[in-house]
Amino acid sequence: MDRASLLQHAGEQTKAIHAGEFPDPATNASAPNLVMSTTFVASADTNFSVEGMEENGTWIYSRWGNPTVHQLEEKLAALEEAETAVAFASGMGAISALLLHVLKAGEHAVVSDVAYAALSEMTNDLIPRLGVEITKVNTSDLNALQAALKPNTKLVYIETPCNPLLRLTDIAAAATAAHRVGAKLAVDATFATPAATKPLQHGADFVIHSLTKYLGGHGDALGGAVLGYRSDLAALRKKTAIRLGGTLSPFNAWLILRGLATFPIRMKVHQENALKVAKYLELHPKVKRVIYPGLPSHPQHDLAKRQMKNFSGIITFQVENGKEVAQKLSQKLQIVHYAVSLGHHRTLIFYLSSEDLLQTSFRLSTPKQQESWNVFAGEGIFRLSVGLEDADDLIADLEQALLDDTE
Numbered sequence: 001m002d003r004a005s006l007l008q009h010a011g012e013q014t015k016a017i018h019a020g021e022f023p024d025p026a027t028n029a030s031a032p033n034l035v036m037s038t039t040f041v042a043s044a045d046t047n048f049s050v051e052g053m054e055e056n057g058t059w060i061y062s063r064w065g066n067p068t069v070h071q072l073e074e075k076l077a078a079l080e081e082a083e084t085a086v087a088f089a090s091g092m093g094a095i096s097a098l099l100l101h102v103l104k105a106g107e108h109a110v111v112s113d114v115a116y117a118a119l120s121e122m123t124n125d126l127i128p129r130l131g132v133e134i135t136k137v138n139t140s141d142l143n144a145l146q147a148a149l150k151p152n153t154k155l156v157y158i159e160t161p162c163n164p165l166l167r168l169t170d171i172a173a174a175a176t177a178a179h180r181v182g183a184k185l186a187v188d189a190t191f192a193t194p195a196a197t198k199p200l201q202h203g204a205d206f207v208i209h210s211l212t213k214y215l216g217g218h219g220d221a222l223g224g225a226v227l228g229y230r231s232d233l234a235a236l237r238k239k240t241a242i243r244l245g246g247t248l249s250p251f252n253a254w255l256i257l258r259g260l261a262t263f264p265i266r267m268k269v270h271q272e273n274a275l276k277v278a279k280y281l282e283l284h285p286k287v288k289r290v291i292y293p294g295l296p297s298h299p300q301h302d303l304a305k306r307q308m309k310n311f312s313g314i315i316t317f318q319v320e321n322g323k324e325v326a327q328k329l330s331q332k333l334q335i336v337h338y339a340v341s342l343g344h345h346r347t348l349i350f351y352l353s354s355e356d357l358l359q360t361s362f363r364l365s366t367p368k369q370q371e372s373w374n375v376f377a378g379e380g381i382f383r384l385s386v387g388l389e390d391a392d393d394l395i396a397d398l399e400q401a402l403l404d405d406t407e
Contacts, residue, residue: 007078012195012264020074021257034254035067050242064242068250072257073225076215079194079263080207082227086237087253091190091210092118093246094224098186098206099123101240102155105131109155110148110178112139113369116163116188116210117361123157124363136363138372139169140300142177149181159188160197160307164352164383165376166291166316168300171307175203184232190214190343195267196310205232211256213343214312217266221255223248266345269388270313276391277384277398278315286325286402288318291376299375313386314342322380325402326351329382332401335393342385347394353380 007019021032040059050064059065073085088094099122103109111123113136123134135148139158149156156178160169171187178185186206187199193214199207209215211223224246226236241247271294278292290297293304294311304311319325329349330338336347354377364370386394 012079015078016075016263017261019078020071020076032071032254032257033068034250036250038062050238062250063245063247066250066253068257069248069253072223072248072253072260075257075260076209076211076225077227079260080200080209080227081194081198082200082207083230084233085225085227086233086241087211087248088224088226088241088246089248089252090222090246091116091208091212091224092122093244094208094210094226095119095188096122097236097240097244097246098208098226099127099155099157100244101236102184102186103127103130103132106152107154108133108135108150108152109157110135110137110139110145110153110183111157112159112162112169113137113364114162114165114167114362114373115157115159116190117357119157119188120361124361136365136369138167138369139174140167140372141368142170142173144368145174146177149177149183151181153178153181153183155186156183157186157188159191161191161293161312161314163188163191164316164381165373166191166293166298166314167372167376168293168303168307170303171197171199171202171204175205179203191312191314192308193263193267193310193312195264196308196312200228202307205229210343212341214267214270215260215263215343216256217259217263217343217345218255219341219344219346221252221259223252223256266388267310267312270386271310273388273391273394274311274313274315274386277386277394280395280398281315281317284402286319288320289378291316291381315384315386316376316381317384318378318381322351322382323353326382329401333397334400335389335397336384336401342383344385345388347387347389348385349382351380351382352377354378355380 073087076085137144137148139145158169175185184205187204188208190210207227209225275294281287282290292315339348340350
């Protein structure tokens with residue numbers, strides 16, 4: 001059995017370490033090389049236009065393709081069980097390229113009414129200005145999703161779990177609905193990661209990841225990726241990724257490659273820690289509600305068990321007077337960092353006010369959408385990204401920070 005076939009059938013940890021990598025043929029170096037060159041020596045018959053580029057041709061220019069970035073793309077594809085991947089400088093670079101590639105004037109897309117804020121804002125304003133009609137729906141409500149589809153719908157875009165509510169969407173059901181009208185299904189699986197869910201196996205056409213989060217895992221490198229089928233992504237790479245110029249730095253690719261080597265191990269600890277912290281918060285007298293897919297109290301826990309092999313490390317919880325509590329936590333927490341982002345080895349927490357988000361990012365157009373928001377977020381939520389510290393230390397830090405000064 002050759003190496004490619006062996007890796008195809010290997011375990012997740014073996015893929016995380018070996019897929020896409022190989023000893024350097026010139027030096028026999030075991031670790032992947034960092035190739036920072038922007039240009040490569042070419043033959044005299046090399047085409048000057050990207051139109052003549054072959055998907056697996058020689059290296060020409062790093063915006064077109066780079067050996068270090070390519071190794072990352074190969075590893076990501078192996079972990080996601082995708083045919084190929086295209087890496088970008090950020091998650092939003094990946095999202096932007098996908099939307100601009102798939103959608104054109106006169107077409108329609110259905111987008112989750114609650115999703116990553118930058119994606120929500122982009123589909124509120126920029127994409128509609130290009131002549132694309134956008135309908136925002138709660139995609140966890142299959143009836144609402146089906147009702148929103150039109151003959152000219154070309155894309156259904158979901159997140160599961162969605163940011164920041166941790167609300168889930170049934171990927172297989174969404175794929176069936178999208179394909180019935182000839183649309184593609186894109187799934188942002190940043191919160192879930194390939195450790196939890198592989199959307200292509202459930203019928204999705206595209207998978208989006210912010211590599212900045214769990215896949216990189218260390219909070220020191222921005223990156224993004226779109227994964228899927230070669231027939232779709234070869235054109236995406238050529239028509240939007242290369243031309244828009246959202247190229248991933250080889251150095252960031254190298255850092256993310258390092259992070260991916262421990263990805264499956266990290267995700268096990270993220271889940272173990274998050275479950276312990278979520279159970280602690282559920283019993284805390286100052287906490288009104290905890291949302292975590294791994295808890296039986298999650299409104300879609302049954303779907304989570306069917307669709308997720310790992311419940312990841314993100315918890316949201318509600319308290320009374322959230323803004324005041326946020327001030328206290330930002331000052332009193334010693335181990336947990338009060339900071340945005342998620343999926344790092346360090347634990348991070350940030351307060352998200354419903355009033356602010358519903359004015360800036362999310363446009364909820366029906367009473368049912370507002371009702372779902374209220375269930376998951378109330379007046380506001382803390383988004384807690386549980387890291388790799390000892391869970392007991394995280395609980396102790398949260399306990400001392402949540403204490404009243406008079407206690």
